Amino acid sequence: MEQLFKEWAGEDCLRKNQLTANGSNRTYFRLEGETKSCIAAINEDVRENEAFIYFADAMNKRGIRVPQVYAVSADKKLYLQEDLGNVTVYTYLSSRATNGVDITDSMRELYKKAIDQLLVIQTRCRDVDFTKAYPRARFDQQAIQWDLNYFKYYFLRLFHIPFDEQLLEEDFHTFTDYLLDDDCDYFMYRDFQSRNIMIKDGELYFIDFQGARQGALYYDLASLLYSSKSNVPEEMREELLDYYLDGYNMMMRNQGGKELDCLAFKTKFYGYVLARIMQAMGAYGYRGVIEKKEYFVKSIPFAVNNLRRIITEHTLPVAIPRLMEAWKSICSMPEYSPEINRLKVSVFSFSYRKGIPFDKSGNGGGFVFDCRALPNPGLYDEYKPLCGRDAEVIAFFEQHPETEQYLSSVRDILSQSVKSYMERGYTRLMVNFGCTGGRHRSVYCAEQIAKFLYENFDCDVTLHHLEYSKLSREGQS
Secondary structure, three states: OHHHHHHHHOOOOOEEEEEOOOOOOOEEEEEEOOOOEEEEEEOOOHHHHHHHHHHHHHHHHOOOOOOOEEEEOOOOOEEEEOOOOOOEHHHHHHHHHHOOOOOHHHHHHHHHHHHHHHHHHHHHOOOOOHHHOOOOOEOOHHHHHHHHHHHHHHHHOOOOOOOOHHHHHHHHHHHHHHHHOOOOOEEEOOOOOHHHEEEEOOEEEEOOOOOOEEEOOHHHHHHHHOOHHHOOOHHHHHHHHHHHHHHHHHHHHHHOOOOOOHHHHHHHHHHHHHHHHHHHHHHHHHHHHHOOOHHHHHHHHHHHHHHHHHHHHOOOOOOOHHHHHHHHHHHOOHHHOOOOOOOEEEEEEEEOOOOOOOOOOOOOOOEEEEOOOOOOHHHOOOOOOOOOOOHHHHHHHHOOHHHHHHHHHHHHHHHHHHHHHHHOOOOEEEEEEEEOOOOOHHHHHHHHHHHHHHHHOOOEEEEEEOOOHHHHHHOOO
16 A cells, blocks of 8 residues: 555655545545645455446546546555545534534535536436446346345344235335336436535535446435435425426526426435435444444434335335335334434533533533643644644644543443433433643544544534634534
């Protein structure tokens, strides 16, 4: 990896940091030299790598903002791609939400930008060579059957949902025929959702398209609007669906193409939403229950809520009684019933000079973690005007291993309490981080822990910086 970096960059790799990849068997590293940086991807599946490399080149040539591939190893198990930073649409919005910022307008703006680009991707890339796709060139009967079996074996079976296998298979075939009775010759991104959309210099960039193939228009829009933990409000989903249809039909009018029948599109769209939800549930069962990755387990309630809403509010013009029974059985599982009293965790940063924050909930307070034993960037002139959310300060803490040791201990303690609170029906927990001035160490730790809680537990998280209140008002990423 370092040798390939040197061959591409013309300089040594000075820093190497592994990145998180929740749903992938690929391993990612950020490599940095004196003047250049890139993302290295390591993957034993050569055909999947070849698909990504081909589609990256094809999409770049068509003016779509995707990472450039800089270099590929001889065995094609390693490639270097453009470094687009750390901010995805998902992390940007969740960061603002945990800071108490109303994200409605930001979400609407970002999702409309994503839809504008999705329309370009779907139509401009129709002529790519789909024989390069992997594992299948089309989202056809075989590909859909794989997803439905994934759902059957890794969700229905794992969660002991009763079903008659023969009758369910018959419904699978009926459902598949219904989905494919349409124009399926568009570019289908396959995993077009907020975690795969990066924000860099105010523009959106798109990653993780190695599963792209030929298919219908509906699937990618369903992925975007119904991704489990993105929690797009229902009224905004309807608004964005109309925005997509208006955008497509305007594009067709300008190009002299055939416009979509909006009513027919909306009817079939919800069939694809259900197909996407089932695929996701299969992934959550496999990755969460089998591989014991907690993030995927925590995504299940969101998927169940989406499923419950769809089957309650929308009717498909096709008879699939056994599949409907399975969906209803999932929605009636007591562990995924609609929650009335959710745990609300308030995370604070504060200055010990001003005192420990008062708990306004009336519960008498919660955890107070003293950050003053950590290395203090506030002692250095270049960091004094900054705070614990600035990139330079974050880099400072990441260079000191004792910071991660401290946070790891905090995560262990909080995980135990949060799980217990949720099991016992408690609704309030307060977590405080204090340092001398309340600007650097406490802010950094509060940010990291708020993100951890938000991503790993099905609870509401709010973040408050008492000494640097400007952050809470602006909700900076």
